Amino acid sequence: MRAIWKGAISFGLVNVPVKLYSATSSHDLSLHQVHDEDGGRIRYERRCEVCRQVVAYKNIDKAYDDGTQTVVLTKDDISSLPAEKSREIDVVEFVPADQIDPLRLDSSYYLEPEERALKPYALLRRTLEETDRAAIVHFALRQRTRLGVLRVRDNALVLQTMLWDDEVRQPDFDVLSGETKVTAKELKMAEQLVDSLAGDLDTADFTDDYQEQLRALVDAKLEQGDTLDTEKTFGVSEEDSEDGGEVVDLMEALKRSVDARKKKTGGAKKTAKSSSSKRKSS
Numbered sequence: 001m002r003a004i005w006k007g008a009i010s011f012g013l014v015n016v017p018v019k020l021y022s023a024t025s026s027h028d029l030s031l032h033q034v035h036d037e038d039g040g041r042i043r044y045e046r047r048c049e050v051c052r053q054v055v056a057y058k059n060i061d062k063a064y065d066d067g068t069q070t071v072v073l074t075k076d077d078i079s080s081l082p083a084e085k086s087r088e089i090d091v092v093e094f095v096p097a098d099q100i101d102p103l104r105l106d107s108s109y110y111l112e113p114e115e116r117a118l119k120p121y122a123l124l125r126r127t128l129e130e131t132d133r134a135a136i137v138h139f140a141l142r143q144r145t146r147l148g149v150l151r152v153r154d155n156a157l158v159l160q161t162m163l164w165d166d167e168v169r170q171p172d173f174d175v176l177s178g179e180t181k182v183t184a185k186e187l188k189m190a191e192q193l194v195d196s197l198a199g200d201l202d203t204a205d206f207t208d209d210y211q212e213q214l215r216a217l218v219d220a221k222l223e224q225g226d227t228l229d230t231e232k233t234f235g236v237s238e239e240d241s242e243d244g245g246e247v248v249d250l251m252e253a254l255k256r257s258v259d260a261r262k263k264k265t266g267g268a269k270k271t272a273k274s275s276s277s278k279r280k281s282s
Helices: 075-079 115-131 184-196 209-223 238-242 250-281
Strands: 005-011 014-022 062-065 070-073 088-096 105-113 133-141 144-153 156-162
Touching: 005 115, 005 133, 014 115, 088 144, 105 115, 105 144, 115 133, 115 144, 115 156, 133 156
Parallel strands: 005 088
Antiparallel strands: 005 014, 014 105, 062 070, 088 133, 105 156, 133 144, 144 156
């Protein structure tokens, strides 16, 4: 992993130098847009609507438009803001962990201590564990002042950004304003359904079917030779497009790939279900 930020946790007179790492990554297959006729890569241009010239990123400023007027903010304007210069994760209070609304949580990051800060880092981690509390923090990241929460995960401290109050919408639905009558019989049946599906959470039992089938589709196309040379994505000739390897039935290859994946995960799921059944019977 590569650190994306360096700073320090500050609580009281204690200062803990840390490095920030993204705690999650997307497993989605990255797809590009291409021209359907020749497979050429489609790219977007940053074109000025006034002079019609393509503008380099270094010459792009930001602006706010209120509908009638536009205010341009230069890089110097933005860099002058004090929040962006701060390198401290400032602990403002310690709160019971169960008071954190999951809806407020956003991005997650691991915090790695500098070697000289192992002691205060371990002290903060142990304190959060022993008191069952989370640390609410203020910090600046990527030109934004942020609210966050420090938690413990395994042997590390995790920083999770939180949404501000005005960023969380309320479920103001008229249809929910009245009271809906639920009978005792309906409630009992619903509870029986919940009991029939009850179990201990193991997220390894769940997979992203769409991404698995998308990867199987890509593998099937690779297997049948239905590919383009990446270096020739811009301007592939008709001869290059028609040049392929051994012809393989696409649907059959796709089916084989999906079946193989099901066999691989089926045994683990059956074992998990069997263990769950044993716990219920006991």
